[in-house]
Amino acid sequence: MDEKLKCPLERPSFRMLLVGDDFSQHLPIPPAFIKNFNGRRLGKCTLRGPSGKCWAVELEQRRDGLFFHKDWPGFVKDHFIELEDFLIFYYDGGSEFNVTIYDKTCCEKDVKAAGKRPASDHLAETSTGGPILFKSENTFFIQTLKSYNLYAMLMPKDIAIAEGLMSSEGILIKETIMLQDQTGRSCLTNLYLTPDGRLMMTEGWTTCRKANQISLGDDIVFEFVKKGAILVHILRGKGNNSSSMVLSGSQPRKSKT
DNA sequence: GTACAAGTCGCAAACAGGCG
DNA sequence: CGCCTGTTTGCGACTTGTAC
Numbered sequence: 001m002d003e004k005l006k007c008p009l010e011r012p013s014f015r016m017l018l019v020g021d022d023f024s025q026h027l028p029i030p031p032a033f034i035k036n037f038n039g040r041r042l043g044k045c046t047l048r049g050p051s052g053k054c055w056a057v058e059l060e061q062r063r064d065g066l067f068f069h070k071d072w073p074g075f076v077k078d079h080f081i082e083l084e085d086f087l088i089f090y091y092d093g094g095s096e097f098n099v100t101i102y103d104k105t106c107c108e109k110d111v112k113a114a115g116k117r118p119a120s121d122h123l124a125e126t127s128t129g130g131p132i133l134f135k136s137e138n139t140f141f142i143q144t145l146k147s148y149n150l151y152a153m154l155m156p157k158d159i160a161i162a163e164g165l166m167s168s169e170g171i172l173i174k175e176t177i178m179l180q181d182q183t184g185r186s187c188l189t190n191l192y193l194t195p196d197g198r199l200m201m202t203e204g205w206t207t208c209r210k211a212n213q214i215s216l217g218d219d220i221v222f223e224f225v226k227k228g229a230i231l232v233h234i235l236r237g238k239g240n241n242s243s244s245m246v247l248s249g250s251q252p253r254k255s256k257t
Numbered sequence: 258g259t260a261c262a263a264g265t266c267g268c269a270a271a272c273a274g275g276c277g
Numbered sequence: 278c279g280c281c282t283g284t285t286t287g288c289g290a291c292t293t294g295t296a297c
Contacts, residue, residue: 146284151267157281192268198282202267 012036013090016184017231018083024076026060026067030184034066036091046096047089049079054096064213075099084225139163140223145214152192153201155222160199163224165191177201178229179208179222187211208232 014033047055047068055078060069068075079101081087086102141156143149160166165174172193179187179201189204214220214234221233 149284152269154282190268194270200268206267 012093013088014184016087016089017180017225018081018085018087023083024073024081026069026072028064028184029059029066029068031065033091036093042095044095047075048096048098049075050099050101084231138223138225140221142219142221145209145218145220150209151202151206153205153220155191155199155201157198159224166193166199172199176204179204179232180225180229181208181212181232181234185211 012033014030016027016030018027042059044056044058045068047057049055055071055075057068057072057075058070060067075081079099081101082103084103088100088102090098090100092098139159139162141159143153155165157166165177166172172191175191177189177191179189181187185208187204187208189208190202192200192202194200208214212232212234218234223231223233225231
């Protein structure tokens with residue numbers, strides 16, 4: 001079974017949507033995919049990108065999973081990989097991954113052309129000790145995790161209407177929405193419309209929160225990347241930090257505190 | 258293995274305060 | 278004053294621990 005598989009379609013693969021502020025530093029490998037290593041402990045692997053270049057990337061085992069770590073930033077830089085790019089990793093059964101990169105338009109990325117463009121114009125980043133920036137062309141809203149929304153997260157009404165989840169008359173249009181976290185995990189989340197016309201994310205949100213170990217005080221950015229799907233960005237430990245700010249995108253009206 | 262108790266979770270609804 | 282939203286609370290369902 002160790003025989004290398006030749007056809008990419010027959011190879012084990014996993015997909016990864018790049019979100020979060022640290023994808024350029026390390027990238028998690030889905031825990032469910034590790035079984036394809038057949039018990040091997042890979043310390044290093046080779047990533048072959050669309051450019052044809054190979055990068056020897058070290059894998060790091062952490063408490064929260066296995067990560068592409070050392071030299072991964074080089075691969076990111078060399079392929080002009082940006083936030084919201086969609087990567088498919090085809091595993092050859094040994095220690096090599098062929099990586100296909102799609103940009104946010106869902107088209108395969110032209111790495112050479114990407115290199116001629118200026119740097120990302122939609123970026124989530126942190127700066128040490130500085131304000132958190134979140135910038136996106138997509139609709140998004142930010143909530144700080146409080147004790148009362150451990151199990152039910154409110155969604156701003158105007159955004160819920162704009163995204164077609166409910167009508168302006170207060171009628172629920174979609175009963176569920178997909179939350180995708182920074183490791184690519186997805187949680188189907190129930191939407192509950194309260195009698196006073198507000199939209200809450202209930203079951204599924206809790207699953208996502210636990211899976212990502214979101215703590216009280218963490219800021220969570222919910223970004224609508226497409227109809228029916230939300231990317232969850234976690235800005236840890238910034239809930240009490242008044243320096244959090246939003247540069248662009250759709251936002252609920254400023255919350256009162 | 259089963260039954261019961263206690264704790265936790267999730268849904269639903271209501272209260273309270275700010276703003277136009 | 279009405280609307281909107283943050284926050285709190287009640288209660289049933291579910292899960293887990295423990296005694297028998």
